[in-house]
Amino acid sequence: MKYILAVVVLSLLTLQIASAQTQDEQTIRQIFNKALAEGKSYEMLDYLSNKIGQRLSGSPGAAAAVEWSRHVMQDYGFDSVWLQPVMVPHWVRGQKEIGRIVNSKKMGTVDVNVCSLGGSVGTGPDGLVAGVVEVKSFEELAQLGTKNVQGKIVFFNRPMDPTQINTFAAYGGAVNQRGAGASEAAKYGAAAALVRSMGSNLEDYPHTGGMRYAPEQGKIPALAISTRHAELLSKLLKEDKGIQLYLESHSETLEDAPSFNVIGEIKGSEYKDEIIVVGGHLDSWDLGQGAHDDGAGCVQSIEVLRIFKTMGYKPKRTIRAVMYMNEENGLRGGTKYAEIAQKQKAKHIAAIESDRGGFAPRGFTISATPAERSKIQSWKPLLEPYGLSDFSQEGGGADIGPLGPLGTATIGFLPDSQRYFSYHHTSEDTFDKVDKRELELGSASMAALVYLIDKYGLK
Amino acid sequence: MKYILAVVVLSLLTLQIASAQTQDEQTIRQIFNKALAEGKSYEMLDYLSNKIGQRLSGSPGAAAAVEWSRHVMQDYGFDSVWLQPVMVPHWVRGQKEIGRIVNSKKMGTVDVNVCSLGGSVGTGPDGLVAGVVEVKSFEELAQLGTKNVQGKIVFFNRPMDPTQINTFAAYGGAVNQRGAGASEAAKYGAAAALVRSMGSNLEDYPHTGGMRYAPEQGKIPALAISTRHAELLSKLLKEDKGIQLYLESHSETLEDAPSFNVIGEIKGSEYKDEIIVVGGHLDSWDLGQGAHDDGAGCVQSIEVLRIFKTMGYKPKRTIRAVMYMNEENGLRGGTKYAEIAQKQKAKHIAAIESDRGGFAPRGFTISATPAERSKIQSWKPLLEPYGLSDFSQEGGGADIGPLGPLGTATIGFLPDSQRYFSYHHTSEDTFDKVDKRELELGSASMAALVYLIDKYGLK
Numbered sequence: 001m002k003y004i005l006a007v008v009v010l011s012l013l014t015l016q017i018a019s020a021q022t023q024d025e026q027t028i029r030q031i032f033n034k035a036l037a038e039g040k041s042y043e044m045l046d047y048l049s050n051k052i053g054q055r056l057s058g059s060p061g062a063a064a065a066v067e068w069s070r071h072v073m074q075d076y077g078f079d080s081v082w083l084q085p086v087m088v089p090h091w092v093r094g095q096k097e098i099g100r101i102v103n104s105k106k107m108g109t110v111d112v113n114v115c116s117l118g119g120s121v122g123t124g125p126d127g128l129v130a131g132v133v134e135v136k137s138f139e140e141l142a143q144l145g146t147k148n149v150q151g152k153i154v155f156f157n158r159p160m161d162p163t164q165i166n167t168f169a170a171y172g173g174a175v176n177q178r179g180a181g182a183s184e185a186a187k188y189g190a191a192a193a194l195v196r197s198m199g200s201n202l203e204d205y206p207h208t209g210g211m212r213y214a215p216e217q218g219k220i221p222a223l224a225i226s227t228r229h230a231e232l233l234s235k236l237l238k239e240d241k242g243i244q245l246y247l248e249s250h251s252e253t254l255e256d257a258p259s260f261n262v263i264g265e266i267k268g269s270e271y272k273d274e275i276i277v278v279g280g281h282l283d284s285w286d287l288g289q290g291a292h293d294d295g296a297g298c299v300q301s302i303e304v305l306r307i308f309k310t311m312g313y314k315p316k317r318t319i320r321a322v323m324y325m326n327e328e329n330g331l332r333g334g335t336k337y338a339e340i341a342q343k344q345k346a347k348h349i350a351a352i353e354s355d356r357g358g359f360a361p362r363g364f365t366i367s368a369t370p371a372e373r374s375k376i377q378s379w380k381p382l383l384e385p386y387g388l389s390d391f392s393q394e395g396g397g398a399d400i401g402p403l404g405p406l407g408t409a410t411i412g413f414l415p416d417s418q419r420y421f422s423y424h425h426t427s428e429d430t431f432d433k434v435d436k437r438e439l440e441l442g443s444a445s446m447a448a449l450v451y452l453i454d455k456y457g458l459k
Numbered sequence: 460m461k462y463i464l465a466v467v468v469l470s471l472l473t474l475q476i477a478s479a480q481t482q483d484e485q486t487i488r489q490i491f492n493k494a495l496a497e498g499k500s501y502e503m504l505d506y507l508s509n510k511i512g513q514r515l516s517g518s519p520g521a522a523a524a525v526e527w528s529r530h531v532m533q534d535y536g537f538d539s540v541w542l543q544p545v546m547v548p549h550w551v552r553g554q555k556e557i558g559r560i561v562n563s564k565k566m567g568t569v570d571v572n573v574c575s576l577g578g579s580v581g582t583g584p585d586g587l588v589a590g591v592v593e594v595k596s597f598e599e600l601a602q603l604g605t606k607n608v609q610g611k612i613v614f615f616n617r618p619m620d621p622t623q624i625n626t627f628a629a630y631g632g633a634v635n636q637r638g639a640g641a642s643e644a645a646k647y648g649a650a651a652a653l654v655r656s657m658g659s660n661l662e663d664y665p666h667t668g669g670m671r672y673a674p675e676q677g678k679i680p681a682l683a684i685s686t687r688h689a690e691l692l693s694k695l696l697k698e699d700k701g702i703q704l705y706l707e708s709h710s711e712t713l714e715d716a717p718s719f720n721v722i723g724e725i726k727g728s729e730y731k732d733e734i735i736v737v738g739g740h741l742d743s744w745d746l747g748q749g750a751h752d753d754g755a756g757c758v759q760s761i762e763v764l765r766i767f768k769t770m771g772y773k774p775k776r777t778i779r780a781v782m783y784m785n786e787e788n789g790l791r792g793g794t795k796y797a798e799i800a801q802k803q804k805a806k807h808i809a810a811i812e813s814d815r816g817g818f819a820p821r822g823f824t825i826s827a828t829p830a831e832r833s834k835i836q837s838w839k840p841l842l843e844p845y846g847l848s849d850f851s852q853e854g855g856g857a858d859i860g861p862l863g864p865l866g867t868a869t870i871g872f873l874p875d876s877q878r879y880f881s882y883h884h885t886s887e888d889t890f891d892k893v894d895k896r897e898l899e900l901g902s903a904s905m906a907a908l909v910y911l912i913d914k915y916g917l918k
Contacts, residue, residue, distance in 0.1 A: 033622040163492040165845055167896070201895050360819070360875045362846070386624055387821070387875075389848050416819045416846075416875065418896040436660050437626070437877040 024382055024455075027313070028448045032386060034307045035444035042436040044072065044299035045358070049289040049431035056118075056286040057326040058090030058257035065282050066260050069298065069323045073264030076306045078321075080267075083260040086336040088326040090257040091119055093286055094250025097223060099194075102129065102244050104236050112229035113204055115287065116251040117178060117195065117211040118329045120222040127248030128153075128221070130191045134237050138176070138184050146188045153245050154185035155237075156195045157230055160421065167200055167417040168356070174198055175209075182222035183214035192221040192247055196230040200421040203227050207425040208285050210329045221249055261333045262323040266305055268454075270316040276453055277320050277351035277408075278304045278446055281327035281334075281399055288429035292420065296358030296439060298323050300413070303443035304450055315454045317349070324399035327355070331398060338402030348408040350453050352446055353397025357423070358439035359415035363390030364449060368409035372458045376411070379452050388445055390414060409458055413446055483841055483914075486772070487907045491845060493766045494903035501895040503531060503758035504817070508748040508890035515577075515745040516785040517549030517716035524741050525719050528757065528782050532723030535765045537780075539726075542719040545795040547785040549716040550578055552745055553709025556682060558653075561588065561703050563695050571688035572663055574746065575710040576637060576654065576670040577788045579681040586707030587612075587680070589650045593696050597635070597643050608647035612704050614696075615640045615654045616689050619880065626659055626876040627815070633657055634668075641681035642673035651680040651706055655689040659880040662686050666884040667744050669788045680708055720792045721782040725764055727913075729775040735912055736779045736810035736867075737763045737905055740786030740793075740858050747888035751879065755817030755898060757782050759872070762902035763909055774913045776808070783858035786814070790857060797861030807867040809912050811905055812856025816882070817898035818874035822849030823908060827868035831917045835870070838911050847904055849873060868917055872905055 035041070052068060055061035066083065073081040099114030101107070116122065133149055135141045136158040141149065156177035164170035175198055182193040197207035206224040213219050225233065236243055262282060268274065280297020284290020301321040308315060325333035341348055352364070363383075366373050377391045396410025404410045415438070423429040494500070511527060514520035525542065532540040558573030560566070575581065592608055594600045595617040600608065615636035623629035634657055641652040656666035665683040672678050684692065695702055721741060727733065739756020743749020760780040767774060784792035800807055811823070822842075825832050836850045855869025863869045874897070882888040 032624070036621045162495045162896075165491070165900075360877050418819050418900065419894050422894065435878050435881065437621075441624075441877065 027451060028382055030311060031307055031447045031451065032444040034310060035440040036437065039303060039440035039443060040306060041299045041303045041439050041443045044302065045291060045295050045434060045439065046431055048295045048299065049291040053289045054286045055282065055284050055290060057088040057259060057283045057329060059286065062259060062283055062325065066262055069262045069282060069302065073302060073321065077309060078264040078266055078305055081264040083262055084336065084340065085258060085260055086325055086332050087256045088259045088332050089330045090254040091329060092252060092254060094122060094252065098127065098246065098248040099223065099225060100246040101233065101236065102246050104243060105240050106236065112233065113206050113226040114223045114247065115206040115208050116249045117222040117224055118208055118285065119211050119253065120182065120251050121219045122249040122251045123221045123247055127246055128191055129244055129246045132237060132243055132245050134234055141184055141188065149185065149188035149190050151189065151191050153192045153194050153247065154190045155233060156181045156193065157234055159196060160198060160200060162200065167421050171198055171421060178209050178224065179211055182211055182220055183217040186217040186220050190220060195222065195224050197224045197227050198421060198424065199227045201227065202231065203422065205426050205428060208287055209425045221247065223247060223249060259325045261325050261337055263320055264302065264305060265318055265320040266308060266315055268316050268318040269314045272318050273347055274317040275320055275346055275348045276317055276450055277322050277348060277400065278450060279322035279324055279351065279399055280354050282323035283326050283328050285328055285425045287425065287427045289431060290429060291431045291434050292357035292423050292429050293425065294327065294355045296434065296442065297354035300354045300443040300446055304447040307447045317454045319450060319454065327399050334399035335402050338406060341403065342406055348403050348406065349458055350409045350411060351400035351403050352411045352413060352449060353400045354413040354442060354446060355397050356413065356415050356417065357420045358434045358442055359419060360438045361387050361441050361445040362416050363388050363414045365393040365395035365412035365414050366391065367394060367396040367404055372409045375458055383448060386441065386445060413442060415442055486910060487841055489770060490766055490906045490910065491903040493769060494899040495896065498762065498899035498902060499765060500758045500762045500898045500902045503761060504750060504754050504893060504898065505890055507754045507758065508750040512748045513745045514741065514743050514749060516547040516718060516742045516788060518745065521718060521742055521784065525721055528721045528741060528761065532761055532780065535768060537723040537725055537764055540723040542721055543795065543799065544717060544719055545784055545791050546715045547718045547791050548789045549713040550788060551711060551713060553581060553711065557586065557705065557707040558682065558684060559705040560692065560695065561705050563702060564699050565695065571692065572665050572685040573682045573706065574665040574667050575708045576681040576683055577667055577744065578670050578712065579641065579710050580678045581708040581710045582680045582706055586705055587650055588703050588705045591692065591696060591702055591704050593693055600643055600647065605647045608644065608649050610648060610650055612651045612653050612706065613644035613649045614692060615652065616693055618655060619657060619659060621659065626880045630657055630880060637668050637683065638670055641670055641679055642676040645676040645679050649679060654681065654683050656683045656686050657880060657883065658686045660686065661690065662881065664885050664887060667746055668884045680706065682706060682708060718784045720784050720796055722779055723761065723764060724777055724779040725767060725774060727775050727777040728773045731777050732806055733776040734779055734805055734807045735776055735909055736781050736807060736859065737909060738781035738783055738810065738858055739813050741782040742785050742787050744787055744884045746884065746886045748890055750888050750890045750893050751816035751882050752884065752888055753786065753814045755893065755901065756813035759813045759902040759905055763906040766906045776913045778909060778913065786858050793858035794861050797865060800862065801865055807862050807865065808917055809868045809870060810859035810862050811870045811872060811908060812859045813872040813901060813905060814856050815872065815874055815876065816879045817893045817901055818878060819897045820846050820900050820904040821875050822847050822873045824852040824854035824871035824873050825850065826853060826855040826863055831868045834917055842907060845900065845904060872901060874901055
């Protein structure tokens, strides 16, 4: 009898699981159908990229993007939409930079494509002329020391490792040259730092990106050079150590400027005090349109909520789309958001960020407790039919990072990484580099995960 | 004692497996390193796309591509390189087509973007003017019957299903309109067939592609219309059934022309009579450069052999790169290759085709015996670190299809499918749509699988 009862209970349980599975499968299928057949991500990104364009913190474009995203979320009828004030750094590039090899014995005068790194001081209108010392690492620089570096332009030329399958790993292996190269070079009296662009391939355009000065060092100009011209310069230096380079840049840092995170939410029906965030960053670098970085993440986040609304899906928990301001050169928005969350004791159970471009979905990265991680990984069978099969990597996202210490599971949307560092931080990061289906699939992927977290929680 | 022996044997066996595993891991890592750091696929495709360009069967471009690929493989020092003669259909488009709505009450005269489908007869220089009947299926057409269709242009407007994650499935669900629409329409006395382009998105350019006339029907002109203009035409027809369309096309089929499959091989060191083929098709449609379709597959196939050579890897079996001629409008090359293989009793244990574009690798499709399939699937742990995780789908490839009945396992390289049907058979299938890393990863993926098949066989 007991045995029979156990069998019956087990059967009912199995049935229940099977039916839940089927319902989840159906809901996720519906989410993807909505995104692929009637999605608005691409249309939104078209506007944000082509009508607003670049939106570096403190710029008119950033202000326009704030207003635009507020309006869009209001028009979609989210329960509340508001702005969260935050002061942001205000760095400006000024007129276009000049890079010129002035005395190549072989080639005479050769223009090279350079751009200031974000946060860098300019050379001023007179520019600077100096010899060039090429290094591949800070160790090599230290070995050269002051006597070889004083008054020179230090040329950091370690490429991103092309053999890494994950291009973010290759980026991680090279980006310290961009972030810290100038101050390392300043230690030995360098006149300027010139950094090989963080690009996956040989290209003609330079990649900008953030750099920081160490407080104890003087500030010298820091610029990036296109990968192709980095190769050229290196080749010419091998033949002639006496090469002189002219650099002219006009960047400067102004007073901090007022700006905003933009937040839209759908209130939870059962656990309204438990918040799930989907987000991207609204600011971008100034050379392109910030289409992949991170217009894509912004429109995908808005789209998650829009899809729920058009499906008539009422989340149990509160779902927020957050457009963070100032990821690129300060992280002030992400920091401010977490500060306020902490002050308000707002319980954020999970935050998902999309900031790896609008490419075809591959999976999610996870920074969470082992139990939370296992729970997310247990949903793999539901997500795999949509190309989401990689749940193995650690990681959340820059903007949602400050929520981690508050006990939030931080999750990164993981699209295919192969093309990202062809566009990242360049003039090429434009709308025409985005594929509609790839972008909309990303929105649906995030919505599907939010749906599962909302339904089952993470505990 | 027996127990201890068993343990020792088991341990040795485990060690041996572990060491084989490690060696395989190393070799595959080396293959990917070669492709990513020193690969030539992109450079080859640049030449094939930008210097040679379109290469429809029978065209000067096709002849140039034959010579080019022969030279390339000779220059890389493959053991033998030869041409395999084959007669191919010779269809020519003639001067650019005209599509024009001539009497829209709302918009007056409106040009629409159309192109002849491959194999179609032309309208002749006088063109034709007729009313338009829109249908979504052959069933709908049959219901309309002769009285509604006679003398009209039948407009087949069933879109590719955007909710399919696999765009090839969506293509499969729509392409009968292109292939058979004209003869279906001719049954009821239609003047011409106009088919909504096989494109994933709304676009301005039409997609060409093969069509066939049923022998029992008269031949009427068959054209494709861009998806955006298909939407427009459909909208205008809803408002005004009296719309007339002018179509002018100049295509014609000439005498069959001589051409070639191009074959390069590295002789096996142990089982030289067992052949593994990697291939793509050298012909392309005439509107773009055939960069993704299928220049990518050709250069990837050559690259597999080149990687082996530069690694100093001596395959046990004979590895052949085959550039098939005439996949697009006849499959004469693939058919001829299998005919000769059968006649020569050449044992082809496996054939891998790349004909889904040069996009980021996702896996392989497999048409083989259950045992062969299981063996290939057992290698998944070795291939998954490179993004190759989907081994579940049935399928080989068009050109290698005729080898299947001879007992060959036919395998399709499976890249991400999201962007393919934005370029496929259009003016947009150009080199700039190809990402270097994605392309080179495809070559390495194929080389890795060939390495495993070569080393372990498929039995």
